[in-house]
Amino acid sequence: MKPITLNKYQLIIMADDKQVVLERILQVTRYRGFLINGINAEVNTGNNEATITMSVSSERPITLLVDQINKLIDIKGVKVDNSRL
Amino acid sequence: MTESKTLTGGALLFEVLEEHGVKHVFGYPGGAIMPIYDALYDSNVKHFLCRHEQGAAFSAVGYARAAGTVGVCLATSGPGATNLITGLADALADSIPVVAITGQVPTAAMGSDAFQEIDIFGLSLACTKHSFQVTDIDDLERVLYQAFEIALEGRQGPVLVDIPKDIQLAEVTERFDKLSHLQNKVQLPLADINQALELLNKAKQPILYVGGGVGMANAVEEVRDFAEKTGMPSVSTLKGLGSINPDNENYLGMLGMHGTKTANIAVQESDLLVVVGARFDDRVTGKLDEFAPNAKVIHFDIDTAEINKRRAADVAILGDLKANLPSLVTDLNIAAWQQKLQQMSRDFAWRYDHPGENIFAPAVLKTISDLMPSNTCVTTDVGQHQMWAAQHMSFDDPSNFLTSAGMGTMGFGLPAAIGAQISRPHDTVIAVSGDGSVMMNVQELATIKRYQVPVKVVLIDNAKLGMVRQWQDLFFDGRLSQTDLSDNPDFVMLATAFDIKARMITKKSEVNAAVEEMLDHDGPYFLQVKIDAAENVWPLVPPNTANDQMMEGV
Incomplete structure (x- = not known):
């Protein structure tokens, strides 16, 4: 069987700090075919803004995930920043 | 001294619904939503009691799709809420604006099983575009406003609002500033119309590939105008049917797994696809790597995530199709391509001269299509009858053909027809169903009876799960597994038990008179049409196969 090559990416996600925003991101990430390798989330801080840094891997192009996370209502922006991988 | 009347969460819900023009809702009461049902008493909103929450969800979907508005459904907590899920998933897959309200146990009890x-x-x-759980009464009004705005904004979809019982009972103390609307956060890039025009002018064999987004964008007129003025041959997805005038001489019909031979060959041979509100669904493309292999792509969509998702676009035009498409109207020099496809359409036209006395399902659906009044709304369930309806019936608007396209949900047709009929009381509504599908929400015959909803049900009855049986015959060596329904109930007796006039026909000589009787009948009607269980839907593109390698019979 041909081995699957997983590409690694790091995402920086800015979001409105609303209920279950983190769950929404995790659900979309799994459903769209990305493994979560690590996550650092500052949510429910009371300052209305959440920052989530997430390392993911997949054989799929990262633009598919970025576009889907961006569609979530509470998301302000998503950047791919592989500099710290 | 007069005391000011207190406003509870339940009453506020109906106030907001009325502010959004909601006249009808579909639902089922239960313990955790009782304060809302109590407030219903004092509202002007008319509630339709469905006989299962899934029926309520699909009636809301049918209502939304037929009327081009938001459908609203209500359910209690626990099983009431879970029963909505299939309807919400269906609405998400087909981008239908629905607001679902669920009751929840009181906040103090939440998380305690x-x-x-x-x-x-x-x-x-x-299974929703977005969802809310309201835990502070003073958030409720804002959340409800957001729910409607999100359901309708951009690519439409279902929104759920979960309201605990104590919030429904609580007194509203703070009102929401209705002027502060949500902002569309996605700033769409300016479209490169010039680049698209360049591709158009170079194309010798272009195809207009029309999807469900056309109707959702209220852009039927613009798409028809584009098709007429450019003369570009067009094909439609299942959900796009009705967008193109079926009499357009360059319209080739549905593409994909059960598409017309001409549509599929044309797409495979095309050198440019102009994609409007479509998403390269797997049922459309067949083997993706071999789909329209020589075509450039101009992709119009409101949803950024659909661009390059399954097929790379050479030019992406994001945003409002209604505003953007007219910029691309231009003269094309494609007479040879048009003539070739018109000839192919004539050569491969559907035939209805089926031998024998048995009723040929495509012919009966063609007859209904020919006899039904203009602006009739047809719903379907899922299976062979759905594909035959898509192939052999003609629709003058996408809001006149409601079918579960993305999710493919059996049980959709009957409750969706009820919702459609309530939203459009003066139009004829026909639910085309199968004997497998109709049993999935058969309890909604009681809703038809209670409200005397004059839906016409056409049951295409082969006593089988016909599409699965077809695939078992073709791709599983005829090993039929769990697809025999020969012990179905007596459907005429069943419909009659709900006071619905019913008739069964078994011979093709009975078809015309029965269809006329059904269409002339003032109230609900149930027409059972017995067909040969061995009939298959043709053509068929086998799984993981290019669309030009279709099977046309065995």
Whole structure:
């Protein structure tokens, strides 16, 4: 069987700090075919803004995930920043 | 001294619904939503009691699709809420604006495994566009406003609002500033119309590939105008049917797994696809790597995530199709291409001269299509009858053909027809169903009876799960497994038990008179049409196969 090559990416996600925003991101990430390798989330801080840094891997192009996370209502922006991988 | 009347959460819900022009809702009461049902008493909103929450959800979907508005459904906590899920998933797959209100156990009991408690907020994440759980009464009005705005904004979809019982009972103390609307956060890039025009002018064999987004964007007129003025041959997805005038001489019909031979060959040979509100669904493309292999792509969509998702676009035009498409109207020099495809359409036209006395399902659906009044709304369930309806019936608007396209949900047709009929009381509504599908929400015959909803049900009855049986015959060596329904109930007796006039026909000589009787009948009608169980839907593109390698019979 041909081995699957997983590409690694790091995402920086800015979001409105609303209920279950983190769950929404995790659900979309799994459903769209990305493994979560690590996550650092500052949510429910009371300052209305959440920052989530997430390392993911997949054989799929990262633009598919970025576009889907961006569609979530509470998301302000998503950047791919592989500099710290 | 007069005392000011207190406003509860339940009453506020109906106030907001009325502010959004909601006249009808579909639902089913229960313990955790009782304060809302109590407030219903004092509202001007008319509630239709469905006989299962899934029926309520699909009636809301049918209502929304037929009328081009938001459909609203209500359910209690726990099983009531979970029963909505299939309808919400269906609405998400087909981008239908629905607002679902669920009751929840009181906030103090939440998270304690209380009676009829389920985490519907958590369950909603995968089957809604967005969802809310209201835990502060003073958030309720803002959340309800947001729910309607999100359901309708951009690519439309279902939104769920979960309201605990104590919030429904609580007194509203703070009102929402209705002027502060949501902002569309996605700033769409300016489209490169010039680049698209360049591709158009170079194309010798272009195809207009029309999807469900056309109707959702209220852009039927613009798409028809584009098709007429450019003369570009067009094909439609299942959900796009009705967008192109079926009499357009360059319209080739549906493409994909059960598409017309001409549509599929034309797409495969095309050198440019102009894609409007479509998403390269797997039922459309067949083997993706071999789909329209020589075509450039101009992709119009409102949803950024659909661009390059399954097929790379050479030019992406994001935003409002209604505003953007007219910029691309231009003269094309494609007479040879048009003539070739018109000839192919004539050569491969559907035939209805089926031998024998048995009723040929495509012919009966063609007859209904020819005899039904203009602006008739047809719903379907899922299976062979659905594909025959798509192939052999003609629709003058996408809001006149309601079918579960993305999710393919059996049980959709009957409750969706009820919702459609309530939203359009003066139009004829026909539910084309199968004997497998109709049993999935057969309890909604009681809703038809209660409200005397004059839906016409056409049951295409082969006593089989016909599409699965077809695939078992073709791709599983005829090993028929769990697809025999020869012990179905007596459908005429069943419909009659709900006071619905019913008739069964078995011979083609009975078809015309029966269809006329059904269409002339003032109230609900149930026409059972017995067909040969061995009939298959043709053509068929086998799984993981290019669309030009279709099977046309065995």
